Amino acid sequence: MKLRLLRCAQLTLLTALAAQGFAAIRPPKVLLVVAHSDDEYNFAATTYRITRELGGAVDEVVITDGESGYRYSLLAEKIYGVQLTSEEVGRAHLPAIRKQETLRAGRILGIRHHYFLNQKDEAFTLDPESALHGSWDTKLISAFLDHLLTRQRYDFVFTLLPSEDTHGHHQAATLLALEAVARLQTSERPAILGAEAVEHDQTVRFSGRPGYPLAETIANAPAFIFDRRTSFGYHDALSYAIVVNWMIAEYKSQGLFQTDIGKHDQEWFWLFQVSGVRASLATAGLVEDLLPRTRSSTHR
Ligand SMILES: [Zn+2]
Numbered sequence: 001m002k003l004r005l006l007r008c009a010q011l012t013l014l015t016a017l018a019a020q021g022f023a024a025i026r027p028p029k030v031l032l033v034v035a036h037s038d039d040e041y042n043f044a045a046t047t048y049r050i051t052r053e054l055g056g057a058v059d060e061v062v063i064t065d066g067e068s069g070y071r072y073s074l075l076a077e078k079i080y081g082v083q084l085t086s087e088e089v090g091r092a093h094l095p096a097i098r099k100q101e102t103l104r105a106g107r108i109l110g111i112r113h114h115y116f117l118n119q120k121d122e123a124f125t126l127d128p129e130s131a132l133h134g135s136w137d138t139k140l141i142s143a144f145l146d147h148l149l150t151r152q153r154y155d156f157v158f159t160l161l162p163s164e165d166t167h168g169h170h171q172a173a174t175l176l177a178l179e180a181v182a183r184l185q186t187s188e189r190p191a192i193l194g195a196e197a198v199e200h201d202q203t204v205r206f207s208g209r210p211g212y213p214l215a216e217t218i219a220n221a222p223a224f225i226f227d228r229r230t231s232f233g234y235h236d237a238l239s240y241a242i243v244v245n246w247m248i249a250e251y252k253s254q255g256l257f258q259t260d261i262g263k264h265d266q267e268w269f270w271l272f273q274v275s276g277v278r279a280s281l282a283t284a285g286l287v288e289d290l291l292p293r294t295r296s297s298t299h300r
Contacts, residue, residue, distance in 0.1 A: 027056040031154045033177040035169035037066045037098040038251045042197045043158050045228045045240035051110025059113040064121035065095035072255030097253050105250040128171035145180035154190045161194035178214040182274050189276030191283050197264035214274050222268040224287045229265050
């Protein structure tokens, strides 16, 4: 079996730590914090590997109700029997529809609990402040995250990489998760990572954002990369890309999202500096776990 988990400099360091016997946290316990239903796409293959193959637990917080995702819903009108592309109708019906789609996608990815915070999904913006100081009840979201992090003591929090060219809601969700982690004692903090699904020939770098000190990462290169093309099964014909495609297909109301099928073949993860004191070692352990090295003897 070809191992396609790429080894960037940071990954090599983390793998070296893992090889030295730093115990992996087994099984991993992870919280996903995202703005929209379907944002978990960015770490869908990693989530599946953790839940379905490593016995880990993954929960997901979805902050908005997704009501503004009506523009590309034409094909789904026939599926759901509602004229979703009418803004008024779409905004009224999409929150319930997208919730069901999220639960169905979650069943594929093995997500344990979903938490829907039902904040208003107003419109596309690049400005995180419009959500943080406008359409969202950030007090409620922060209190919820504080409670969940304290109660569940996750090992990892996965968020979307808060690049300035991504949806402002994605940025805002990540900033709120970073703030919640920062409110914990350093010894209690999980490793918090920002992720992005990319194509393997892309070069993405991220070290932080001016004005958002909590978004600083430990390096501008990703801490690790999970390759959806990692092959296994009979004749090595299968890959995690299949699982990602299943997940995408559940979001039938999101027509444009369907065109992401087969598009991004890797999931890149950056480790934020605000992470707990054991974050590098914990991430090294996770990297070791993610390597699908035992599969060849059991699945052929
Ligand atoms: Zn989104």
